[in-house]
Amino acid sequence: MQAVLDERRGQIHRKGEAPFAMSCNKDSLAGAVSQRACVFCGSRVVLYPIADALHLVHGPIGCAVYTWDIRGALSSGPELHRMSFSTDMQEIDVIFGGEKKLYQALIELIDRHQPKAAFVYSTCIVGLIGDDLKAVCRKVAEEKGIPVLPVQSEGFKGNKRAGYAAACNAMRQLVGTGDVTGISKHSINILGDFNLAGEIWLIREYFEKIGVEVVANITGDGRIDDLKRCHGAALNVVQCSGATMDLANMMEKDFGVPSIRVSYFGVEDMAESLYAVADFFKDQEMIDKTRALVKAELSALLPQIQQYRQALTGKKAAIYVGGAFKAFSLVKAFRLLGMEVVMVGSQTGTPEDYQELEEITDPGTIIVDDANPLELSSFLKEKEVDIFVGGVKERPIAYKLGVAFCDHNHERKEILAGFAGMLNFAREVYSSVMSPVWRFVPRRDV
Amino acid sequence: MTKMPPNYISTTNACKLCKPLGACLAFRGVEGTVPFLHGSQGCATYMRRYVISHFNEPIDIASSSLGEKHAVYGGGPNLKLGLNNVTQKYNPQLIGIATTCLTETIGDDVGGLLDEYRREFGGRRGAPLLVNVATPSYSGTHMEGFHAAVHALASQLARGGARTEAVNLLPGFVSPADLRHLKELVAAFNLECTVLPDISDTLDGEALADYPLIPEGGTKIKDIRAMGRARATIEFGYTLDEQIAAGRFLAETFAVPLYRLGTPIGLRETDRLCKRLSELSGQALPARYASARGRLVDAMVDGHKYLFGKKAVLYGEEDLVVGLVSFLAEIGVQPVLCATGGRSGNFARAVAEAVAETGLPAPEAHEGMDFFDISEQARTLAPDLIIGHSKGYPLARELDIPLLRVGFPIHDRVGGQRILHVGYQGAQQLFDLIANAMIEVKQRKSPVGYSYM
Numbered sequence: 001m002q003a004v005l006d007e008r009r010g011q012i013h014r015k016g017e018a019p020f021a022m023s024c025n026k027d028s029l030a031g032a033v034s035q036r037a038c039v040f041c042g043s044r045v046v047l048y049p050i051a052d053a054l055h056l057v058h059g060p061i062g063c064a065v066y067t068w069d070i071r072g073a074l075s076s077g078p079e080l081h082r083m084s085f086s087t088d089m090q091e092i093d094v095i096f097g098g099e100k101k102l103y104q105a106l107i108e109l110i111d112r113h114q115p116k117a118a119f120v121y122s123t124c125i126v127g128l129i130g131d132d133l134k135a136v137c138r139k140v141a142e143e144k145g146i147p148v149l150p151v152q153s154e155g156f157k158g159n160k161r162a163g164y165a166a167a168c169n170a171m172r173q174l175v176g177t178g179d180v181t182g183i184s185k186h187s188i189n190i191l192g193d194f195n196l197a198g199e200i201w202l203i204r205e206y207f208e209k210i211g212v213e214v215v216a217n218i219t220g221d222g223r224i225d226d227l228k229r230c231h232g233a234a235l236n237v238v239q240c241s242g243a244t245m246d247l248a249n250m251m252e253k254d255f256g257v258p259s260i261r262v263s264y265f266g267v268e269d270m271a272e273s274l275y276a277v278a279d280f281f282k283d284q285e286m287i288d289k290t291r292a293l294v295k296a297e298l299s300a301l302l303p304q305i306q307q308y309r310q311a312l313t314g315k316k317a318a319i320y321v322g323g324a325f326k327a328f329s330l331v332k333a334f335r336l337l338g339m340e341v342v343m344v345g346s347q348t349g350t351p352e353d354y355q356e357l358e359e360i361t362d363p364g365t366i367i368v369d370d371a372n373p374l375e376l377s378s379f380l381k382e383k384e385v386d387i388f389v390g391g392v393k394e395r396p397i398a399y400k401l402g403v404a405f406c407d408h409n410h411e412r413k414e415i416l417a418g419f420a421g422m423l424n425f426a427r428e429v430y431s432s433v434m435s436p437v438w439r440f441v442p443r444r445d446v
Numbered sequence: 447m448t449k450m451p452p453n454y455i456s457t458t459n460a461c462k463l464c465k466p467l468g469a470c471l472a473f474r475g476v477e478g479t480v481p482f483l484h485g486s487q488g489c490a491t492y493m494r495r496y497v498i499s500h501f502n503e504p505i506d507i508a509s510s511s512l513g514e515k516h517a518v519y520g521g522g523p524n525l526k527l528g529l530n531n532v533t534q535k536y537n538p539q540l541i542g543i544a545t546t547c548l549t550e551t552i553g554d555d556v557g558g559l560l561d562e563y564r565r566e567f568g569g570r571r572g573a574p575l576l577v578n579v580a581t582p583s584y585s586g587t588h589m590e591g592f593h594a595a596v597h598a599l600a601s602q603l604a605r606g607g608a609r610t611e612a613v614n615l616l617p618g619f620v621s622p623a624d625l626r627h628l629k630e631l632v633a634a635f636n637l638e639c640t641v642l643p644d645i646s647d648t649l650d651g652e653a654l655a656d657y658p659l660i661p662e663g664g665t666k667i668k669d670i671r672a673m674g675r676a677r678a679t680i681e682f683g684y685t686l687d688e689q690i691a692a693g694r695f696l697a698e699t700f701a702v703p704l705y706r707l708g709t710p711i712g713l714r715e716t717d718r719l720c721k722r723l724s725e726l727s728g729q730a731l732p733a734r735y736a737s738a739r740g741r742l743v744d745a746m747v748d749g750h751k752y753l754f755g756k757k758a759v760l761y762g763e764e765d766l767v768v769g770l771v772s773f774l775a776e777i778g779v780q781p782v783l784c785a786t787g788g789r790s791g792n793f794a795r796a797v798a799e800a801v802a803e804t805g806l807p808a809p810e811a812h813e814g815m816d817f818f819d820i821s822e823q824a825r826t827l828a829p830d831l832i833i834g835h836s837k838g839y840p841l842a843r844e845l846d847i848p849l850l851r852v853g854f855p856i857h858d859r860v861g862g863q864r865i866l867h868v869g870y871q872g873a874q875q876l877f878d879l880i881a882n883a884m885i886e887v888k889q890r891k892s893p894v895g896y897s898y899m
Contacts, residue, residue, distance in 0.1 A: 005531055028487050028511045030524040031531030038488025060547050060583040061457060062464030066492040068837070088457035091585045094551060105456035124486055124548040125584065128517065156486040156548055157514050373506050374535055377657030392495050396504040400654055442655040 003378035005032060011370060013354070016363035022354040024369040027159065033372040035320070035393050036347045038155035040123055041067075042163020045410060046243045047119050047151065047170065049194050050222040051075035054115035056085045058102050058133065059123025063155070064088075071410045072196045075221050085109055089125065098131050106140045106148065116224035117147040119170060127154030147224070149173050160322070161242050161348050168246035171218070171227060175251060178225060180232025184213040186281050187233045189257075191248055192240030193264065195220025196410060199417040203264055206274060206418065210289040212281075218244055231255040235280055237262055237273070240323050242348055264417040265329035265425075267298060267336065297419040305336065308426040313338030315386040315433055320345045320368075320376060320394055321408060324353035330389060330408070331360050337426055342383040345371050373397050381443075387433050402441025404432035459817035459837070461761050462787025464583035466544045467493045468591030470507050471619065473542030473577075475643025476599060477664040480508055480538045484525055484556060485546030487511040500855040500862045501622075501649045504657070508532045508541075512548060521549050522559045529563060533574055536659050539667055542595065543578040550582035575667065577602045587788045589763050592619050593683075593690045596642055600692040603667065604674035606700045612638040612672065613726060614679040614702065616693050618686070618709060618765055619854065622650035623866040628710075631720075631869055634735065635727040640669040640676065642692070650863040674700035678726055680719070682709045684799070685764040685792040708800070709765050710868045711876070712773025713742065738870040745874060746777055749881040754778035756830040756884060761785040761820055761838060762853045764793045764813075766867075770833055770852065771809065772800035773873055779880065781809040782827045785820045789813045817841065831883060848883040852876070 004012060010023035028034035040057075044067050047055065057064035068084030075081065087105045089098050102120070110118060118140070122133050133150040141148040149170040153163050188207065193200045200220035207214055216222070216230035236248040236259035248259035260280060262273035271294045278290040317334045319327050324346040331341050344357055345368035357367050366379050377397050380388060388398040391409025398405040406428045408416060414428060415421045438444065466483055470493055473481040483490045490509035497505045510528040512521045525543075532541055545556055560576050567573055579598035581591045596616060617628060625646035632639040647663025673679075679702050681693030686706075688694045697704040710719040716739075720731050731739075756779045760767050764786045771781050784797050790813065797811035812819070821841045824832075832842045833850045836857040842849035856862025866872040885899050 003535075005535060007531075027513050028509075029527075029531065030511045031482075031508050031528030031535075032511075033490070033506045033508050034487055034511065035491065036487055037491040038486050041488050041492070056456070060464060061460050061462060061587075062467070062489065062492070062547075062583045064457070065460045065463055066496055068459060084459050086457045086460065087455075088460065089584050091582070094547075094582075094584050101455060108455050109458075124517075124546075125551055128548070128551045155488045156512050156517050159487070373504060373657065374659070381656070392498055393491065396498050396502060397657065399502070400504055400651070401657055402653055402655075441653050445655070 003374045005029065008032065008375070011368065012375070013358065013367045015358055015361055015365045015367065020355065020358045022351060022367065022369060024349055024351060024354060025161070026370070028370055033374070034370055035372060036160055036370060038160065039158050039163040039166065040121060040153040040155045042160035043121060043151045043153035043167040043170075044163070045071065045194075046164055046167035046219060048081055049073035049075070049219045050119075050224065050227070051081045052078045052116040052223050054080060054085060054109055054113055054118040055121070056087065056106060056109060056118060057121045057123065058087045058098060058126050058131070059089055059121075060125060061086055061088045063121070063123045071194060072413050073194045073220055073410070074198050076201070080113055080115055094125060094129055097129060098126065099136050102131065102133075102136050103140060106136070107143070110140070110144050110146065115146065117149065117174065119149050119151050121151045121153050123153070124155040127157060147174055159348065164243045165246050168244060168250065171247055172250050174224065174227040175247075176228075176231045176255065178228025180229050183215055183229070183232040185234055186211055186283065186286065187213040187215050188235045188237045188277060189216045189218055189230045189233045190214055190220070191218045191236055191238040191244040191259075193217070193220045193417070194410060197413055197415045199264070199415050199421065202415060202418040202420060206293065207277070209293050210274060210278060211283070211286050212277060218247065231257060233257060235260065235277065237277060239263055240325055242323050261325075263325050263329045265326060265421065266333035267301065267419060267422050268332050269329045270418055270422070271298075301419050301423055304423055305426050308430045309336070309338045311430060311434060315339045316342045316383060318343035318380055318383065318385040318388045320371060320388070320390045322347045322391070324349035324357065326408065327357060328360065331357070333422065333425060336422070337429065341365060342385060343368070343379045345369060377401060387429055402438060402443045404435070404438065406432060454818070457816045460787055461785060461816050461820065461837070463496070463588035465581040465586050465588060465591035465594070466546050466583060467496065468588035468593070468619070469542070469544035469579050469581045469595035470505075471497065471588075471645065472592045472595035472599070472643045473544070474505060474648050475645040475664050476540060476542065476670070477666045478539030478660055479664060480506065480532050480536050480541050480660060482508040482510070482528065482532060482541050482543045483546055484510045484521060484543055484554065485512060485548040489546050496855065499857045502860070502863070503649050503651055503661070505649070506536075517548065517552055520552065521554045522562075525554070525556070525559055526563050526566070529576070530567065537572060538574045538660060540575040540577060542599075543576060544581045544591065544595065545579070546581070547583045550580065556580070575603070589619065589788055590687070590690065593686060593692070597690050597692045597695055599642060599670055600673055601695050601699075603670045604696065604700065605671050606674045608675060609677055610638070610672055610675045612640055612669070612676045614673050614676045614693070614696065615639050615641045616679060616681040617641060618682045619763065620709065620868060621865050622646040622863045624868045624872065627866055627869050627871060631735065632723060634732040635723045635729050637723060637727050640673055641665060642670060642673070674702065676702050678703045678705060680705045680707060680722060682707055683765040684708050684768055684796040685788070685790040687790055708772065709769035711769030712776050712873050713739070713870070714776065715769060715772055716869050716873065735870060738874070742870045742874045742877070745877055749877065750778060752881045752884045755780065757782045757827065759783045759785075759820065759824045759827065759829045759832045761815070761834040764788045764790055764796070766853050768793070768796045768800050769867070771797050773876060775801040775804040775806050777877060777880070780806060782829055783820065783823050784809050784811040785815040786813055787815060830887070831880065848887060850879055850883060
């Protein structure tokens, strides 16, 4: 049976077999078992790490319970973000409207937890019954004296990208409301790192070492007060292609804060990120410090990578991730390990993203947008892949076929960013690819 | 009897899942079936992620992936497109269609749409059967969704006619290991049996060379067809609402005698099941189960001192908790709090009945609880252990007491699908786990460091 539905052919490209053309950013095809989630998911993952806010999901229980404590996003202080709050709408709320319950739930939870702000997520059903989320939020904000921010994340109103935009709109309400005195001229906000396994602490340390002050983490280990004053930073440093770019754009328009795009995955991209920031400030001392830092990190790291590279050279990797920026970095990271990327795809890539992937990959590489289990499994088999990089939903596809796997999604518990993260990544890949268990799986029987 | 917990408006860290998830699990237990959610794309993806993290198995759940214009003009066209695409790619024998809060609220008439679809496409060679169930997530939990899907399978597929020798077994949501054990047990009585649903292979499969379009296993459709002709139905679950119970449907529609039993956890409930099987088959308890029972009683005696008077907090699906309470009452562990996110209205009664003949006081048992409520109560009860799924871990960690993982989901250990809860062997494994957990606490807290307890 063919793995690819006719309607999906435009979303799959094999480099070198045809001129590059890629259809993407479309609604998922009904019945195709997309690996994507929904608008709500997009908003929830972006705002989730803000640790001193109340995150209340207004809807039936599912949306809240499936997102309870699911990200490995760490906090250095409060951990309110790890709780799952819901209005748990019942039939009666659907019939008569959920505004009253939402109001009461907000008051109850704000009194109980004393958060710095509250985000209220709209779900499919709220969009249908027409609860006036904004009015309820405004009323509670006045009564309780904290920002109460509606997140317009009705699941059916677009895809995950629309959810990123809704999250950015909600955060934008906070920006510009705090005091910016005392912020250094060499200051940045870190956007699009979610502090999985503590990554943002590592990145902040690099920036501090080269003399850059970090005003706000957006959103890893995030705090409401930092968001309020982050317009005082000189530069927004944005990772992750979709999630927080909208906020950076809004801040550029409204506050004149420019932004640059970076990635902290892989040594090349990590080093380039630091240099890009140092270049922006045009400060010789900072540039010198950056050179010294990169040199010190690389001279410690590269010899350790070497042993892994020896074992992994020539092995084949496949990549399927949410945002395409991560795919760029992973292609380079695998190259550093001497490995060959034979398939790469994302849930939410743009035409520009896929163009870039086409440029940096080798001929024959399969590039895919919004794939599904049948396509992914057929590519793994066709390309005789040694390791697949993805998230929880991709893992059983790899394992069922006897293929090694590296979790590079938001549930992971290992640091994969930064220089130290590259070593962890090499170790992760090595310890899955080199496991003796693959000797016994059926695909080795032939 | 007990004080009611405060009635909070909001839900914090829910002790339940949503209705369509249960329906997907049940549909996954039918041969050649693809579960299909009529709603927005996120529902299917979230549920897949949640289920995968427990079973470590692929579970493809299709979606009609509705967008904004479908919410306004109706989801019919996407439902039909989705069914065609699933048919084309998966070649299923059956598609199990569950609704979501989105499609229930916009008022899609799924039954009518499927009739239209059957007229348009049903005549084609290889066209799959379609079974549909209404599962709005704003009413009931995943267990109501599970039972509703089983009911839908029975009511839409089963036919009457000449009686067969087979027995229907409706086990509810138990683990693949449980299902394998139950099937062996029934077979040991030389009874033919249709277990619905049967996820023992579909959600606990072998390593393969090819990705399975639809995994092998599941209840055979021809066997579901024949359920109306069976000589008896055994249905587990004392809290199950008779209105959605497939066993009652088969009894009322096809006069198949129904025997309602508890989930067979512990000695007495397993005895009840074996007695019923013995009566149906005319055979005595097979020797290997008789000796398993004997070894269980022997083990209970050997380990009783480690357990007597220990206090346990239990939570989870209602019928699982009721079964566990029944077993704990047999080994002298006092359940001090029994909690569920469900609201069957039958929970407290079933818990009280589970301990009635053992002389233990009736435990506190509350419906509609979340982990905020459970934690608030547990802190005042000084429990020695917690029994439930992975989501009680933060509480166990806070109270520094063992969490014995049972049920679903097990997201922080391997092997959730292999946990055996039922039968004499299941009770044996639970007993060893609980006793060893108590011994370990004693050993760890001892200043001496005995290696001989």
